[in-house]
Amino acid sequence: MSKSIQFKGYALVDPSNWSDLQVxxxxxxxxxxxxxEIAITHCGVCGSDLHTVxxxxxxxxxxxxxxxxxxxxxTRVGDxxxxxxxxxxxxxxxxIGSCLSCKRCKMDYENYxxxxxxxxxxEYPDGVVTQGGYSTAIRAHERFVFxxxxxxxxxxxxxxxxxxxxxxxxxxxxxxxxGKTVGIMGIGGLGHYAVLFAKALGAEVYAFTHDATxxxxxxxMGADHVIxxxxxxxxxxxxxxxxxxxxSTRDTYSPQTPLGDYLSMLFVHGKFISVGIPNxxxxxxxxxxxxxxxNGALIGGSHIGSKKECLEMLRVAAEKGVxxxxxxxxxxxxxxxLRNLHDNKVRYRYVxxxxxx
Amino acid sequence: MTSTLLRAYIxxxxxxLWSSKTPLPFAPKIPxxxxxxxxxxxxATKAVQFKGYALTDPSKWxxxxxxxxxxxxxxxxxxEIAITHCGVCGSDVHTLxxxxxxxxxxxxxxxxxxxxxTRVGDxxxxxxxxxxxxxxxxRGSCLQCRECKDDYENYxxxxxxxxxxQYPDGVVAQGGYSTAIRVHERFTLPIPDEIESRxxxxxxxxxxxxxxxxxxxxxxxGKKVGIMGIGGLGHYAILWAKAMGAEVYAFTHDESxxxxxxxMGADHVVxxxxxxxHKDLARTLDILLSTRDVFGDSTPLGDYLSMLYVHGRFxxxxxxxxxxxxxxxxxxxxxxxxxLMGGSKIGSKKECLEMLELARSKSIxxxxxxxxxxxxxxxxxNLKNNAVRYRYVxxxxxx
Numbered sequence: 001m002s003k004s005i006q007f008k009g010y011a012l013v014d015p016s017n018w019s020d021l022q023v024x025x026x027x028x029x030x031x032x033x034x035x036x037e038i039a040i041t042h043c044g045v046c047g048s049d050l051h052t053v054x055x056x057x058x059x060x061x062x063x064x065x066x067x068x069x070x071x072x073x074x075t076r077v078g079d080x081x082x083x084x085x086x087x088x089x090x091x092x093x094x095x096i097g098s099c100l101s102c103k104r105c106k107m108d109y110e111n112y113x114x115x116x117x118x119x120x121x122x123e124y125p126d127g128v129v130t131q132g133g134y135s136t137a138i139r140a141h142e143r144f145v146f147x148x149x150x151x152x153x154x155x156x157x158x159x160x161x162x163x164x165x166x167x168x169x170x171x172x173x174x175x176x177x178x179g180k181t182v183g184i185m186g187i188g189g190l191g192h193y194a195v196l197f198a199k200a201l202g203a204e205v206y207a208f209t210h211d212a213t214x215x216x217x218x219x220x221m222g223a224d225h226v227i228x229x230x231x232x233x234x235x236x237x238x239x240x241x242x243x244x245x246x247x248s249t250r251d252t253y254s255p256q257t258p259l260g261d262y263l264s265m266l267f268v269h270g271k272f273i274s275v276g277i278p279n280x281x282x283x284x285x286x287x288x289x290x291x292x293x294x295n296g297a298l299i300g301g302s303h304i305g306s307k308k309e310c311l312e313m314l315r316v317a318a319e320k321g322v323x324x325x326x327x328x329x330x331x332x333x334x335x336x337x338l339r340n341l342h343d344n345k346v347r348y349r350y351v352x353x354x355x356x357x
Numbered sequence: 358m359t360s361t362l363l364r365a366y367i368x369x370x371x372x373x374l375w376s377s378k379t380p381l382p383f384a385p386k387i388p389x390x391x392x393x394x395x396x397x398x399x400x401a402t403k404a405v406q407f408k409g410y411a412l413t414d415p416s417k418w419x420x421x422x423x424x425x426x427x428x429x430x431x432x433x434x435x436x437e438i439a440i441t442h443c444g445v446c447g448s449d450v451h452t453l454x455x456x457x458x459x460x461x462x463x464x465x466x467x468x469x470x471x472x473x474x475t476r477v478g479d480x481x482x483x484x485x486x487x488x489x490x491x492x493x494x495x496r497g498s499c500l501q502c503r504e505c506k507d508d509y510e511n512y513x514x515x516x517x518x519x520x521x522x523q524y525p526d527g528v529v530a531q532g533g534y535s536t537a538i539r540v541h542e543r544f545t546l547p548i549p550d551e552i553e554s555r556x557x558x559x560x561x562x563x564x565x566x567x568x569x570x571x572x573x574x575x576x577x578x579g580k581k582v583g584i585m586g587i588g589g590l591g592h593y594a595i596l597w598a599k600a601m602g603a604e605v606y607a608f609t610h611d612e613s614x615x616x617x618x619x620x621m622g623a624d625h626v627v628x629x630x631x632x633x634x635h636k637d638l639a640r641t642l643d644i645l646l647s648t649r650d651v652f653g654d655s656t657p658l659g660d661y662l663s664m665l666y667v668h669g670r671f672x673x674x675x676x677x678x679x680x681x682x683x684x685x686x687x688x689x690x691x692x693x694x695x696x697l698m699g700g701s702k703i704g705s706k707k708e709c710l711e712m713l714e715l716a717r718s719k720s721i722x723x724x725x726x727x728x729x730x731x732x733x734x735x736x737x738x739n740l741k742n743n744a745v746r747y748r749y750v751x752x753x754x755x756x
Contacts, residue, residue, distance in 0.1 A: 104640075104667055112667045112694055114640070173668065173695075241504070241514065268509045269573060271697065277688045286682045289673045292700025295512055296573075298670065299698050301691025 005039060005075060008356055009065035009135025010334050018053040019335035019342075023356065024063050026131045029124060029139040033078035036145045038090060039357070043133035044069025044159030044326075045337045045350035047189065047251055047276070048094065052121055053338065056279035060121050067133030067334075067352075068094040068119040069162045071154040081142045089154060091146045092138060093161035094119050094304045096130055100143065108308040110143070111169075134334050136357040146310050149318040156323055159189065159349040160313065162304065164324070167194040167247055168313040169305030170273040171201060174245045178202040181242060183265060186249035187211075187218055190275055192325055192348040194247045195221045197313070200320040206243065208235070217325065217347065236261040241295060244270050251276035253284055260291040263299070273300045324348070330355045405439055405475055408755050409465035409535025410733055418453040419737040423755060424463050426531045429524055429539040436484050436545045437476035438492065439756070443533035444469025444559030444725075445736045445749040447589065447650055447675070448494065452521055453737065456678035460521050467533030467733075468494040468519040469561045469750075471554040481542045489554060491546040492538060493561035494519050494703045496530060500543065508707040510543070511569075534733050536756040546709050549717040556722050559589065559748045560712065562703065564723070567594040567646060568712040569704030570672045571601060574644045578602035581641055583664060585629075586648035587611075587618055589740075590674060592724055592747040594646050595621045597712070600719045606642065608634070617724070617746065629656075638664045640694055650675035652684055659690035662698065671698045723747070729754045 007028045010021035031037065049066040051057045070092040074084050084090060097117030098110045105113050117124065119140075120132030132138075148157045167190050176182050176198050183206045184194040191207070198205045199222040207223035209215065210230040218226045227235050236258075243265045250257075263272055274284075287299070305313070316322065325348040329337055337350040407428045410421035431437065449466040451457045470492040474484050484490060497517030498510040505513050517524065520532030532538075548557045567590050576582050576598050583606040584594040591607070598605045599622040607623035609615070610630050618626050627634050642664050662671055673683070691698070704712070715721065724747040728736055736749035 107667075109667045114693075170695075268504055268507070268512045269699075274688050274691065277692060280687075280689070283685045283687045287686065288679070288682045289676045289700050290679070292673065292698075293676065293702045294514070296570075296701045297699060298672075299691070300668075300696060301688055302695045303692045 005037065005137040006357065007135065007137050009131060010331060011063040011065045012053045012060065013063045015053070015055050015060070019339045021134065021334055022063075024065070026063070026065060027128060028137070029128055029130070030126060031078065031139055033080040034141050035078045035139050036074055036081055036084050036090065036142050037076040037137060037139045038070070038072040038092065038145070039075050039137050040070055040072040040133055040135060040354045042071045042154050042158040042354065043067040043331070043352050044161070044163065045334065045341055045352060046162050047341065048162070050338055050341055051251070051277070051279060057277075058280055061129050064121055065131040065135050066120050067135070068092070069159045070133035070138060071148060071158045071161070072137070075137070083142050083147070084145060089148045091148055091157055091161045092119060092133070092140050092144060093146070093165055093310065096122070096140050096144050097124065108306045111304045111306050134331055134352065136354060143307060146307065146314065149314055151318040152314065155326060155328060155351050157314070158351050159324055159326065160193070160317060161310070163189045163349060164193045164197065164313055164317070165305040165310050166190055166275050166302070167249070168197050169309045170247060170275065170302040171198055171245070172309060172312070173302070174271050174273065176201045176203045176245055180204070180244045181206065183208060183243040183246040184249070185246060185262065186276065187214055187348070188249060188344070189346070189349040190249040192221055194249070195223050196322050196324070197316065200316050200322050206239070221325070236265050239265040241265070241267050243267065246270070246272045248272060248274045249276045250274070251278050253278055253282055255285055257285045259285045259287060263291055263297045264294065266295050266297045269296050269298065271298050271300055273302050275302050326351045328353060405437060405537040406756060407535065407537050409531060410730060411463040411465045412453050412460065413463045415453070415455050415460070415462070418455070419734040421534065421734055424465070426465065427528060428537070429528055429530070430526060431476070431478065431539055433478035433480040434541050435478045435539050436474055436481060436490065436542050437537060437539045438470070438472040438490060438545070439475045439537050440470055440472040440533055440535060440753045442471045442554050442558040442753065443467040443730070443751055444561065444563065445733065445740055445751060446562050447740065448562070450737055450741050451650070451676065451678060457676070458679060461529055464521055465531040465535050466520050467535070468492070469558045469563065470533035470538060471548060471558045471561070472537070475537070483542050483547070484545060489548045491548050491557055491561045492519060492533065492540050492544060493546070493565055493709065496540045496544045497524065508705045511703045511705050534730060534751065536753060543706060546706065546713065549713055551717045551720070552713065555725065555727060555750050557713070558750050559723055559725065560593070560716060563589045563748060564593045564597070564712055564716070565704040565709050566590055566674050566701070567648070568597050569708050570646060570674065570701040571597055571644070572708060572711070573701070574670045574672065576601045576603045576644055580604070580643045581606065583608060583642040583645040584648070585645065585661070586675065587614055587747070588648060588743070589745070589748040590648040592621055594648065595623050596721050596723070597715065600715050600721055606638070621724070635660045635664050640664070640666050642666060643669050645669070645671045647671065647673045648675045649673070650677050652677055652681055655684060658684045658686050658698070662690050662696050663693070665694055665696040667694050669694065669696050671696065672701050673699070674701050725750045727752060
């Protein structure tokens, strides 16, 4: 029997002061036989956290603890848990539940289940609100808990569980690997992981940024080519028909965003995959079929990844020594982290260390 | 942004400067005596006169006048074809009405061509005089780029369209509402004996344009394919998708087509006038092929995309007028099922040969209406008003 855990976290209480998070106790999920309880040590700060607390994605529940890039130690397991035992180092990402019985769940597409439950701002069937990882602890069904390989430190693993997985999934799905050319637009938390993983998978990488101050870092991350899109407005012309996949991490668009120019960089049947999700009132620029004809290109979306993909990502990370570029802060400074993320100041992902318990 | 892309697209079609409005090397005139052709291969056949029904005045877009025109300069890889049949395509309407932009004048359209070979150049290996052949919407490409070498010549950045474009030497490409055409052998298709010319004609564009994405995106046994819009292209999509072994959902707003669609073989027919049509089909389809060439301010794209299974593909082959964009799209529409939305442009010769073999082996016949070529104006008007069931084919009557 281990010391019982108090569930408390840094919560949004007043949306007009979205970076001023207050410590609140909260009611955790009702513990069930398939559940794992985790004492949290680290949590990454994701763009989703920001879109949620600012209410950009819609009205959130209140009070709300966000955070879905969680690493910690198992403190308790239910009777039916077979994968984990107390003391294991594990992680949780952006999804904490699904129906487990539909075609998608059975085909290792549980991230696309229609009854998917999000790690925070969601609700269990019994009405308990899901609270996230800027907190002391979390309970999760073992299907949504990931074992962390010994070779990967907790502070590095944390942000792999949403940022890393969210780009790893489309890279893998659309065939990034030797002989393929991958473009990555926007080199922030997700974008920098896309550079690291695309290289680890063996692809040739073009990184696109509007920020000159990031260029040297991006080369050190391993990108084969770095294109500064604010310096070179015609950047797409030299790359016409060159890329097999583009991963776009942009989470804002204007009606003038030259989506057609980006698409023109794809080879035949190439794919432009958006992992960035803008605010609800921010649609993609208008598209005409003329934009898609010249190369039969496709525009797609992608939603986190499955456990199967996550385990593979962690294996690749361990094998190839993939280390993210993080900045660490104590969890009490979550508000600072969110504000800096809002202003694009992070290089390249914040990870918070739990300091409440 | 869209007008820039439109310009770029037109440039790729034209193969020459958008700004160049050089006078054309001929003027519309009454048919004259036949021009003599000299043959380098030494085989004598009756000389071909190049004449066709042409657009001369865009304000009367379907009132076509017979003109003579200068054909492509004959080269060693070329095949000359005496045209017997030509299908009437939506592209012809969009071009003549100037909906896709200003066209060249005078202009002979038509790119679903079948006829008989009358002459072959010295380097031609695939064809001989008397062969029955077809030509579709593309008549040239660079043949050297990565796309051309990968059997993606339909995506060559220097592709030449069968009409309303220009050869590098300046000769305007004129289409198949005419007596004859000269085409590089790479863009000439052999028609299997078992397929009649009047049936093969519209396979050259309509058939190929839907076959290519069906093949590319995996239509086959175990797959569910939706087809939106059952006209010329849409009806071919049903015929091919069934022949390829897929389960087919046909979507139409036109109740009068439902019986025909069942006879074509569709497993399910959905009437889209019911605004909730997509709800029972959430996350069902692997491929959704849209032939719509009019969107206006209509059903949100998200409703269509919601019918796709995980990583399913919505592919549009219909190309609306330049000012008619797709309905608005938010990233939220693409994320719940990780779906994709794409385009497709005709098909390659490799795909065309596969398609013809499928048609031959399964005895697939399109649903056509035939008219003499002099009545092509009526066909165009009816097509614009959605009155065709399901493709017009006109028979050459000038020579």
